[in-house]
Amino acid sequence: MIKLKTAYAGAVALMCAFQQAHADTVARADSHAPIGVMGDHIHNKGEWMFSYRYMRMFMEDSRIGTDRVSAETIATTQANPFFGMPMQPPTLRVVPTRMTTEMHMLGFMYAPADWVTLMVMSNYTEKTMDHVTFQGGMGTQILGEFTTRASGIGDTSIAGLFRIAENQGYSVHATAGLSLPTGEIGEQDDVLTPLGTTPVLRLPYPMQIGSGTFDPILGLTYNGYSASWSWGAQWRSTFRVENNSENYQRGDEHKLTAWLARLWSPNISTSIRLEGFDRGNIDGQDPLIVAPVQTADPDNQAATRLDLGLGFNLLGSGSLSGHRLAFEFNLPLYQDLDGPQLESEWMLTAGYQYSF
Ligand SMILES: [Cu+2]
Numbered sequence: 001m002i003k004l005k006t007a008y009a010g011a012v013a014l015m016c017a018f019q020q021a022h023a024d025t026v027a028r029a030d031s032h033a034p035i036g037v038m039g040d041h042i043h044n045k046g047e048w049m050f051s052y053r054y055m056r057m058f059m060e061d062s063r064i065g066t067d068r069v070s071a072e073t074i075a076t077t078q079a080n081p082f083f084g085m086p087m088q089p090p091t092l093r094v095v096p097t098r099m100t101t102e103m104h105m106l107g108f109m110y111a112p113a114d115w116v117t118l119m120v121m122s123n124y125t126e127k128t129m130d131h132v133t134f135q136g137g138m139g140t141q142i143l144g145e146f147t148t149r150a151s152g153i154g155d156t157s158i159a160g161l162f163r164i165a166e167n168q169g170y171s172v173h174a175t176a177g178l179s180l181p182t183g184e185i186g187e188q189d190d191v192l193t194p195l196g197t198t199p200v201l202r203l204p205y206p207m208q209i210g211s212g213t214f215d216p217i218l219g220l221t222y223n224g225y226s227a228s229w230s231w232g233a234q235w236r237s238t239f240r241v242e243n244n245s246e247n248y249q250r251g252d253e254h255k256l257t258a259w260l261a262r263l264w265s266p267n268i269s270t271s272i273r274l275e276g277f278d279r280g281n282i283d284g285q286d287p288l289i290v291a292p293v294q295t296a297d298p299d300n301q302a303a304t305r306l307d308l309g310l311g312f313n314l315l316g317s318g319s320l321s322g323h324r325l326a327f328e329f330n331l332p333l334y335q336d337l338d339g340p341q342l343e344s345e346w347m348l349t350a351g352y353q354y355s356f
Contacts, residue, residue, distance in 0.1 A: 027315075030230040030261040030269035033223070034311040035326035035351040037234055037257060037273075039119055040221055042161045042173050043111035049355040051107040057347040059099040062294065064339040071095040074340045075134040080292040081299075089137040092340070093194040094293040097145075098130040099206065099342050103154065109355075117161040117173075122182065125209050126151040131293070133192045143196060148203055150187035155210045156180045159217060169226070175219035179238060183210020185246055185286075194292065202288040204295035205250075206342075212244025230269070233258040243284055251280025251302060259309070267317055273309035275330070281338060294340040302338035307331065307347070324353040 033040035035053065043049060062069050074095045082088040105123040112118065127150045135141040159177025166172075185208045190200045219236035235256050240249040259273035282298035294300045311328030330347040337343060 028225075028230075028263055028266050028269070029313040029315040029324075030263050030271070031223075031225075031315075032313060032324065032326065032353065033221075033232050033234070034259050034261070034271040034273045034309055034328045035313070036275075036309055036311070036328040036330060036347070036349045037232075037259070038121070038236070039159060039161055039175050039177075039219060040232065040234060041223065042117040042163055042171070043109055043355070045111050045114045047109075047111050047355055049107075049109040049353060051105075051109075051351060051353040053103070053105040053107070053349055053351040055101075055103040055105065055347065055349045057101040058345045059101075059342040060097065060345050061343055062095070062340040063335065063337045063343045064341075066334075066336050068343075069340055071097065071132050071134075072140045074294065076138070076140060078294065078340055081297050082290050082292065085290060087193075087195065088290070089194055089292050091138070092292050092294055093134045093137070094131050094191070094291065095134070095340075096129050096131050096293065096295055096342055100128045102126045115163045117163075119159045119161060119177070120156065121159075122156040123154040124152070125154040125183070127207050127209070129207055129295075131192070133194055136194055143194060144192050146190075146192040146198075148189040148191060148207060150184075150189065150203055150207045150209060152184045152187070152209045154183040155215075156182045157217060161221075170222065170224040172220070172222050175217065175221065175236065177217040179211065179215040179217060181210050181212050181214060181244065183212075184208065185210050185212040185244060191291070201291065202286065204289055204291065204293060205282055205286075205298070205301060206295050211240065211250045212246060213240055213242050213249055215240055228263045230261045230263065231259065240283070246286040246288070248282050248284030248286055248298065250282055253280075254278045261313070267315045269313045271309070271311040271313070271328070273311065273328070273330075274333075275305075275307045275309060277303070277305040277307065279303045295342075300338055300341050303341065304336045305332050305344060306334040307344075308333050311349075322355050324351075324355075326351045326353070 135143040223232040257275035261271040316323035
């Protein structure tokens with residue numbers, strides 16, 4: 001009987017600890033990671049969450065490896081992989097100078113049980129790329145500039161987040177999901193060729209909105225807490241396992257990130273974050289993407305980056321209980337690109353979340 005009582009007391013103590021942990025995770029601004037991290041937290045049984053994120057990424061100038069390279073150098077020294085095909089010059093005569101990517105991301109989370117949270121994310125993406133076209137087959141005479149645009153619904157991801165461990169000071173969960181090919185891969189726009197013509201062509205790989213393939217997603221997230229600090233780390237990979245209808249697959253993407261947040265009051269936290277990013281080259285080739293431009297080369301897509309993120313989270317209280325606002329600004333500290341390829345300059349993420 002005494003044994004049973006002790007066991008019962010132990011179970012109650014454990015449950016209280018669990019509820020305490022739960023209370024902590026819902027009542028502080030930093031119970032969510034910096035807003036640039038996806039699938040960073042899980043929910044308790046019966047909870048729903050809606051999220052909206054606005055992301056803007058800006059790229060400018062090109063690199064080969066870690067070295068900046070000018071448009072003139074690219075136009076006169078970089079071989080065109082399509083040389084030998086009709087009207088293809090020996091070097092890359094069209095050079096991208098700037099790219100802006102804007103995303104409106106919608107997300108839903110629901111926990112049918114404490115051990116699993118389901119997540120669906122989709123987005124509307126707008127891409128803009130500016131280019132300079134050099135005249136004819138050689139020299140550095142500029143013929144003109146042009147901008148291509150693409151927009152539409154992006155790929156949609158569905159995922160399960162599985163609670164592996166949780167205690168008062170930390171939690172760990174695994175992510176297993178699938179990216180669905182809801183984004184377009186046949187985007188086209190008019191371009192200015194080195195010959196002065198302006199045909200409508202299928203846009204190169206970085207301007208396409210989707211991957212065109214079902215891509216498995218795997219990840220692992222750790223969150224740790226103390227009274228006024230929190231920290232965490234996440235690994236997340238997207239694997240390409242099939243070719244799309246246009247005869248290629250994008251490179252795998254791997255992200256490894258770690259962050260530290262300071263809780264100034266239950267409603268305000270600030271964060272610093274490092275993220276390592278690695279993306280492979282494209283395997284295969286879209287037969288309709290043929291142009292003397294670096295973005296059309298399947299072997300000029302791989303990137304390795306280290307980014308620094310500065311962010312803050314706000315958590316509503318009272319009548320705004322359950323509402324969150326968060327911002328994060330990311331700057332690359334290091335980037336090594338298979339190039340020539342446009343380099344990242346900065347990224348901004350702003351998000352609103354509501355759980356109930
Ligand atoms: Cu959530």
